[in-house]
Amino acid sequence: MITTRFAPSPTGYLHIGGLRTSLFSWLWARKNEGQFLLRIEDTDLARNSEDAVAAILKAFDWVGMSYDGEALFQSKRFDVYAKYIEQLLEEGKAYKCYMSKDELTALREEQMAKGERTRYDGRYRDFTGTPPEGVEPVIRIKAPQEGMITFNDGVKGEINIAASEVDDFVIARAGGVPTYNFVVAIDDAQMGLTDVIRGDDHLYNTPKQLVVYEALGFKIPNFYHVAMINNEQGKKLSKRDGATDVMEYKTLGYLPEALLNFLVRLGWSHGDQEIFSVEEMIELFDPKDINKSSSNYNLDKLLWLNAHYIKNMEHDKLAELLVEYGVDIRTHEKKDLILNATKERGKTLVELASQINLILNAPTEYNAKNFKKAFKEDTPEILNTFMNLLKEAELNEVADYHKVMEAVVEQKEIGFGKIGMPLRVVLLGSMTGSGLDEIMAILGVDETIKRINRAIELINA
RNA sequence: GGCCCCUUCGUCUAACGGUUAGGAUCCAUGGUUUUCAUCCAUGUUACAGGAGUUCGAAUCUCCUAGGGGUCACCA
Incomplete structure (x- = not known):
């Protein structure tokens, strides 16, 4: 039985780095049909808030990770x-x-001045005299004074730290409130953790926690310390480097499956495989494949993954998701047509929504530059011919609209661009976008003709 | 500064002492497409440096450099 955990301190939103380590923990538990537990590290301090707890749970919910119990x-x-x-x-x-x-x-200042490691000197370790007055004591634990503290890290291998590096650290503050390293060891042990997967920044806490395990006679779990995620320059990830709050990715139009796929490949790999469904991650994940070195954060690949997942998503689900981005085509009779015409053009749900809006909403104004570029002397005549043929044509599928355009090209002995360019500007107000036949099939004959006529009126005015 | 960890294309990464060092992304070029995008093809780019060990080193050892982490009555 494998038991893992995520143990955030509720001081803010769920950070992208926290999501990755918890993803690793979650995958490892799920793969082994074990338990993934959640512990909120709110040992006091005014910094903790209920909002932060809620924010973390919300992010977990969004990406589809669930904890047990x-x-x-x-x-x-x-x-x-x-x-x-x-x-x-x-x-x-x-x-x-x-x-x-x-x-x-x-x-500490004295030690610093001498260039030594700052550490408590143990002056009260064997104190038996009369305690000084007016000082409320802290409780310190007796750490070994010589030798090595050794543990085997599942990612980094054997770690040896001289006992002299670990001082008799405080386990209870004046007033009795226990400290982090003390309670973590107790909770990890009592929760039955078998595998502790956490950030590299906790590596130095491990020997301290080991002192507690030793003193209390607890069974020691396996530790895995995952290297940090840095920015593209290899420096600590900050808000300047893009979104660090997990929920911000939702706002930006990313799919949770893309984000998880992106994160799982940051510091972990399975051969050459790039695309992992959640099911595959669970099946293939193993902490022994976690990298020793830190990885740098670069959004290019996330964007690529996101586009991939959008392209391959079922239309019903996509339509459902788009509602939050201001587009509701859930009951639209041409939903499939709309999504087929646009989903390869939107790398995010935000972009996809705007692509759809571009088609569904008639342009309210036309860009003069586009008009000038697309509209030539003979354009109104060509468009009129097109409209006439359109009215007579039998239009059952997308390809039929294309046939009408071909007919115009043939009849007028012109290139495709002579009709394509102006038509696109007229219909969308844009020089680029979805296929014209698809756009017209979505709009239908009436709306298509309406938009053309309106544009011709405008240019004559 | 002490201690600990790390170092393969710009970025994510593969490689269990023997490969023309592979894949992905990005970028560039070409093809497909009425446009854009998609898709397909091709291409540029990497073993941080130096000594060893070995018939043979990206892989093992040592040194150097660079980067990161950590040194609280925070978590």
Whole structure:
């Protein structure tokens, strides 16, 4: 049984990097028919908010990732942590430290000046005297003082960190509120985690948590530390580099399947395969294939994937999704025609919506430059001929509209561009866009003729 | 600065000591298309540098350089 988790601290939206590590965790649990748990790390601090929790859950919901059971809130488990603190104190594995914050700062500055690693010096580790007055103590855990702390990371291999690098860190603040590394170890153990997949930035927390595991006699899970996602320049990802909030991708018109496909290939691969459905990801994912090195963020591929998924999506579903982007063709009788004509031209749902609107809404004004480019002396005459033939033609399918255009070309002995260009400008107000026959088939004869006549009126005026 | 980790086309990546170093994206060119897009084809571009080990190194070792992470009574 594999149990994994995602443990965000609710201080803001779900970050794209957080989504990737949770995706890895989720896939690994699902692949093994295990459990994917959610834990909210809200050990105090005014920074936490319920809105942030809701935002994270909303993002999970959007991409279709679900967690098992109830979300665990650390803020509701202070009594559990307090009990363990008490236990460690009794067993002599932790102790009260009366060093004031000022003293600690002074120590740190001194160490810094000497170019040493800043660390607590253990002055109260074996203290038996009378504690100084007016200082509310913190609780520190006894970390090993010599030797190595070693663990096997599923991504990076064996990690050795000298015990001298890990000091007797605080497990409970003055006032008794427990600290991060302490509660994480307890919760991970009690939740039955077998595999902890998390960001590289937690690598240094691992030896500290190991100290807690050791002191409390908990079973140690497998750790996987996934390298960070950087921007294209290899620097830390910031808002300047594009969207970092997962939900922003929805706003921009990306499909969750494209985003997940994009993220799963950032730091993980399965041979040469690029396209992964969620089912395939679950089937093929294995943390042993996670890369050691960090990857840089570049949206080109996401856009390509998004276009791919739009092109291959069922029309009913696509129509459903488009509603949020201001286009409702769910019950449109020519829904398939519309989507066939436009879906290869929109790389995002936003673009697709605008392509559809371009056809469905008659142009309200014409760009003079386009008019000038497309309209020549003989254009009105050609368009009139076209309209006449159109009225008489039997129009059952898209190709029939094309035949009418061909007839005009033949009759007038002109090139296709002589009718195509002006027709496009007249119908769409644009020089580019979907196939003319498709556009006209969507509009129907009446609307097509209406738009042509209106444009001719305008040019005569 | 100490410690830890990382380094293959611009970007994402493949390669379990022996390959003309592969794929994808991007870009360029050509084809298809009334336009644009799609689609198809072709092309440019990479083993950070240096020493070893080996018949043979992108793969193993060491050094150098560069990048990242981390050093809280934050999480």
